[in-house]
Amino acid sequence: MDQLQRSLLESPIVEKGEYHYFVHPISDGVPMLEPSLLREIVIKIIRKARLENVDKIVTPAAMGIHISTAVSLMTDIPLVVIRKREYGLEGETPLFQETGYSESQMFINDVDEGDNVLVLDDVLSTGGTLSAICAALEDIGANIVDVVAVIKKVEGTNELDESAYSAKTLINVTVEGGEVVIVDPTGDD
Known part of the structure; x- marks a missing residue:
């Protein structure tokens, strides 16, 4: 069992309405993120993602930042963070993000027509964030x-x-019975 699997099995579960939310260093920054776990994840991302011809890594604030920063450092691909704050810069693109437990407006800067991008995030749950990001990038x-x-x-x-x-x-x-259950330890494409 690798460190990511072990850390997920040890994650506490909290409820936000009807949404069962696991608390994990990758998705929440709590408990503290061990460098060895981040390193393991970054290596797995680099092996799994299509990185050839990628001009920019695009990630939403806030919990995608640490992962994407580490991938950027290892690949020399520049990083664009989608922010929850409007800056009013030329070319800024707004998007509306809705998840299982929140909704907000986000803003993309520094992505242009024709850019080849890798979209990178911590957790895919309802798909609200990633689908909104993909639509805005499109x-x-x-x-x-x-x-x-x-x-x-x-x-x-x-x-x-x-x-x-x-x-x-x-x-x-x-999440079943107040615990994280691993359905597929290697993810899926």
């Missing part, structure tokens, strides 16, 4: 080379399934 005219999420929560409706995009994942889990 509106900009960027080419989405690949979409990768570290962890996929498999139960429920996934909006990304209804789009033209799919996400590669490193591990697929569900």
Whole structure:
């Protein structure tokens, strides 16, 4: 069993309404993120993602930042963070993000028509964030080379399934009886 699997099995579960949310260093920054876990995840992403011809890594704030920064450092691919704050810069593109437990407006800067991008996020649950990001990138005219999420929560409706995009994942889990259960330890393409 690798470190990602072990850390997920040890994750506490909290409820946000009807949504069962696991608390994990990758998705929450709590408990602290051990460098060895981050390193393991980054190596898995680099092996799984299509990185050839990628001009930019695109990630939503906030929990995609640490993963994407590490991937950027290892691949020398520049990083674009989708922010929850509007800056009013030329070319800024707004998008509306809705997840199983929140909704918000986000803003993309520094992605241009024709850019080849890797979309990278921590968790794919409802698909609301990734589907909104992919739609906004498509509106900009960027080419989405690949979409990768570290962890996929498999139960429920996934909006990304209804789009033209799919996400590669490193591990697929569900929450049953107040515990994380590993459905697929290697994720899926």
